[in-house]
Amino acid sequence: MTTNQLISQIRKKKSFLCIGLDVDLNKIPKHLLKEEDPIFAFNKSIIDATHHLCVAYKPNTAFYEAYGLKGWKSLEKTINYINDKHPEIFTIADAKRGDIGNTSSMYAKAFFEDLAFDSVTVAPYMGKDSVEPFLAFENKHTILLALTSNQGAFDFQTKTIEGKELYKHVLETSKTWENSHNLMYVVGATKAEYFADIRKIIPDSFLLVPGVGAQGGNLHDVCKYGMSANIGLLINSSRGIIYASNKEDFAQAAAVKASDMQKEMEGFIN
């Protein structure tokens, strides 16, 4: 998917909501456990109930890898279902990959070719040659971890090196890499006070923003300080939406939560 297609979808739906599909068999409604593939059955119901309210879905691969081969099959069925039924929706494999170039190329093939995701999250720690193999895929997007939503972000990412915080080095240096137009960045909603500085370095790039809801981040502040001329935000909520109810009405309850967020977002789109 091109960035322009993503922007058109945002303007059409008046939403920049990304729903995180982080499926935990201990949290889904009990009646689904008798299905042949409970994870896919859960995702299908959530997608059917929310696709008109969001512009992106983000399965975190950990929640599928934890169930071995069966989990990976559920992930494959989920991405195929989204791509078949709602090809306009942007898909994110939250896998946080990155390795020596030779290995990164295989990660990129796995997520962009085999699973046909539009984007994958990648850790910047191993540098240019670990990220460029992902960037080589045109109309696929590499979402680099810049300033994450967790407390541990302060261990390294905000430390000053040569007069500048590490996350700023990540933003500035990554802009010089080949095919950097295919980059987006992860910035946590819990770090709203950093958005103005971040926008000085990357005014137009899309930011994937996790951390609203369950982690305490605030949608209003993220929009106020993080929005670009072309919106430039994908705000993710996972647990806050998909576990709104653990009863038979779980999909409708998820749609109500997603609709509340979409309505708040609508106010920021002109």
Ligand SMILES: O=c1ccn([C@@H]2O[C@H](COP(=O)(O)O)[C@@H](O)[C@H]2O)c(=O)[nH]1
């Ligand atoms: O900085 C980061 C990067 C990724 N995540 C992931 O996003 C979702 C958040 O889930 P919630 O239930 O809405 O808290 C999850 O998959 C994280 O692994 C993040 O939270 N922060």
